[in-house]
Amino acid sequence: MELTIFSDEHFMREALKEAKRAFDADEVPVGAVVVVNNTVIARAHNLTERLNDVTAHAEMQAITSACNFLNGKYLNECTLYVTLEPCVMCAGALAWAQTARIVYGASDTKRGYNLIGNKILHPRTSVKHGVLAEECAQLVKTFFQQKR
C-alpha cells in the first residue's frame, strides 16, 4: 500500500472547509486544523458569536481539541494550519503549546501577531505563510462586505 504524503495545500483546504463552516454560521470565517504524522487530529472554526466568547478563536479551540486527543499539553510534533494569521492571543497560546510548526494562509495586517513582533512564538516553532492566501483572504473579505 502506498502512503500518500499530503501537501500543505491539502491541509489548508481542510482548514478552509472549517472557515466555510464559520462563514455559513455567520461567524468571522477562520478555520484551523492540527496535523500530526500526516493526519488531522483536530479541526475547529471561529465560534466567538455563538459562544459570546472572544477566546473562541479557531486556533484556541483547535489547540484544546488536539491536546485532548493527545492527552498532553504540548503540540511539539504537530503542525497547526489556519486560514488567517493568528492574533496575539492565539500566538501566545501556540507558544505555550510549543507548537512545532504553524502554516497560515492570509496575513492579517490589522490584528496579526507579526504587528507585535515574532518574539511571541516559541523559539522552536517554524512558520510558513501564504498557502492558499488568496482564497483564505477572499472568504474574510466577502464576509465583511456582506456585513456592510
Add this chain to the structure above:
Amino acid sequence: MELTIFSDEHFMREALKEAKRAFDADEVPVGAVVVVNNTVIARAHNLTERLNDVTAHAEMQAITSACNFLNGKYLNECTLYVTLEPCVMCAGALAWAQTARIVYGASDTKRGYNLIGNKILHPRTSVKHGVLAEECAQLVKTFFQQKR
C-alpha cells in the same frame, strides 16, 4: 442600608483564594476574579494540568465565565483581578474583550505581557499592579520551591 464599596485589596484577596485552590490542586497558583458594580461575577484558577490544556489559564477561564454571565462578548464595564501579571495570550484575550480595567498582583518578569510591550491591551484598558504583590508572588515561589 449602607453600601460597602470594596477596595482593590478586597477583590485581590478573592483572586488569592482562587490561587490557593490552584495551589492545593497542584496547579501553578494563579487566580482571577471579574468584578462589575462592586460584585464578583466570575472566579477561576489555573487548570492547565488537570485539563492538559495550556489555554486554561485563570484569566481565560474568568473571561469565558464572565461573558457567559453577562451574555455578551465584552468586559468593558468590568475589572479583572489576577494574582500574577497576565501572559501574552491572556493579555490578547483581555484586549479582545475590551476589558475596562485590569488589576494584577505580582509582576511576571519571565512571561508577563509587559516584556512584549503594553501595546497588546485595548487602548481604553486601565491597569494597576502591585496589589498584595508580596503575597501573590510568595504563593508562586513556594509552589516552585516544592517542585524542586
